[in-house]
Amino acid sequence: MQFKRLLSLVLALALSAAGLGVLSACDAASRCVLEAENAVILPEYGEERAEVVRANSRSENITSGGKYVGSLYAGSSVTWFFTAQRSARCEIRVALANAQPNSAAFAFGEGKAFSLAINGTAVRVPAMEIAEGTQYSDYWQEISLGTYAVSAGINMVVLTALADTALVNVDYMAVLSSDGEIAEHTHYWKNTQEPATCTEAGYTYKTCDECGYSYESSPILPLGHQYGDYHYDGELGQMVAVCERCGDKRTANKPDSKYFGEVFFAEGEFTTRPDEYIYEAEQAYVCIDGGLNNGTSYIKVDDGSSNDPSGGKLVENISKIGNYIRFELEPEQPCVADLVFRMSNVLYSEEGIAELNPMSDYVYCTIDGEEVDFSYVAFPGFDEHSYFEWRYVVIKDVALSAHSVIEIGPKEGGGRVTMPNTDVLKIYTDGVRVDTVLHYDINDVSVGAYTGGYAYALDFAAGSTFTLYAGTSAARADYVLTVEADAAVSDAALLPEISVNGGTVNPGGIELEKGVNTIVLHGVPLRELRNEVAFSAAEGVRLVAVQAYTPASVPRAYDSAIVPAYDYLKNREEGAEGFAVPDLILEAEEADLGDSVSSREGVELIEVHIFENTGKPASNNSAIGNFAVPGNTITWRFTCEEAADADIVFMLASAYFDAEVGGNVATRDLQDKIRVEVNGVAVRLDELVLEVDSPANYYAWKAVTVSGCPLRAGENVLSIEALAYGAPNMDVVYIYKT
Incomplete structure (x- = not known):
């Protein structure tokens, strides 16, 4: 090992005699050393990027500054900047080391291994040889590349690798001058960007405020198209999705079914026929034979958390098979209408609300028996649990008969809550009036003294609603409501809304006299524990007492x-x-x-x-x-x-x-x-x-x-x-x- 090291030293001295020199200290007044790791090293990114390498602590060779630049494959470059006090001729030296995998010596110069350019002009590098490499590829040779004219002010020297088969590591460049001081130029970088587009990459550039030099420091990947939902284009006869960034369009065949749905984020994004009719989901018939997903009611009354549902209520918790909502419409004559459901995604996941896509996998809908295709309807996911982000599902050009039935409900969802919350169905026509058939849970209603014959009575506690906690349930009970009216009321539209445990009461046939009135709701179940009678505010009409009459004695629930x-x-x-x-x-x-x-x-x-x-x-x-x-x-x-x-x-x-x-x-x-x-x-x-x-x-x-x-x-x-x-x-x- 000592013999080999001695041989290397002899070789270095021999090369020095031929115009090459080993790394040595020089007069600081005439010599400026520019570390390679502080230069501009390109490319800065990608698999073929050049790299700054920390010198191996086990090496016998000394690396200037403790770092060097390696992985200089074809096209890679090291660019140094320095300032000269005046125009002069300066010697350029570069500290290089053999970086070949086999460490074998090789020739460079005359267009081999690397090229050199000074202030944008290529200069001839004379033919020379890189000595045999070492274990750590850091046997540095300070090689003189010649003497060249430099300008007063800022100068730039670029060393560019020409091949992958003649690799060198670079430690520094030294500029030697006998006429004026040489100093390293300090860059003041600013970052600017050329934004990426959907299809083209963008780039980040670094530009020096002092010298104006600019280079590409990193790419910005193409953004890719961000297509919105598909909507039907009548002129093309196809479904069209538009990129929200660049406007690019892609098309697809429209569904073969007679009716199909489209989804929009806001009402201003679509057009309909001019005349609007409102059908609240909670006023339709809601079948819950499949059972509720949560709680005891399918009607949610807005408590401020439901994003302003129409009418202050919505239908939820009906994702089990066998449940559905049935809307019944009676136009004054057969007509063509546009239908709009206001719905919100409730598909739960651990990350928040999961994407419901396509809705046809989770929800069915029929119009007078005709299936509606929801394959182009999708609800986005959210990173938090917001169950009331309303979307608008639009079905255009629907033929309504004298009595049309729209039914919407869940498909098999693997036990998950998949049926969107449903707020309202809006019907739009060209001047044709549409009556909505309202569904009521409690229809057996009478006015007058109670004569039902049930002998056992329980009083409800008065409050914002009237409540009774029963110790057991009763399949049938008669609810007797005592109501005060300041004046006679014969118009059902002026009556307050009445509900029992969320079930709506049909107001048809109820007429109130001035003074005290008795309203009887016949055959309504009494629940175990909490029972609630709600009576909405109406001018001049007040609920003052509620009793439940049962065929057998029902104990009150015990308090705790x-x-x-x-x-x-x-x-x-x-x-x-x-x-x-x-x-x-x-x-x-x-x-x-x-x-x-x-x-x-x-x-x-x-x-x-x-x-x-x-x-x-x-x-x-x-x-x-x-x-x-x-x-x-x-x-x-x-x-x-x-x-x-x-x-x-x-x-x-x-x-x-x-x-x-x-x-x-x-x-x-x-x-x-x-x-x-x-x-x-x-x-x-x-x-x-x-x-x-x-x-x-x-x-x-x-x-x-x-x-x-x-x-x-x-x-x-x-x-x-x-x-x-x-x-x-x-x-x-x-x-x-x-």
């Missing part, structure tokens, strides 16, 4: 509250003074669990050793957790020697994991999470909140208390049923006789 004084375990552990001691303790893990299963795979429904595992207390050190599988039940049975009243305490703890928080949060809407009964009578839970003190604590027990429950002599039954995700953990039941 959180009563810390009944938290027996906590009071005992803390040594509270005079705390109440339960007359009976019923452990959850010892109850009848039926066919209940854990909501978490591999984790038991009954949790044991809770204190050892979590440091949290639990009665008998065990509890029921992972209960949130709809249909899971916990049932306790116990006997009393005689009838008695008691306060019954269910010790519950929130188990509502929130991914954003990363742990447990308070359980609200408890009524939607579990159903609690005492001897078959439902317990009202809708005003309770199970708070938590930490996202890690799933055992923050709360004493949910049902006060003054009448217990029977003999067997009594308590039960909890899970209804949805978020059902709480259950520890124990305490019974305190009162």
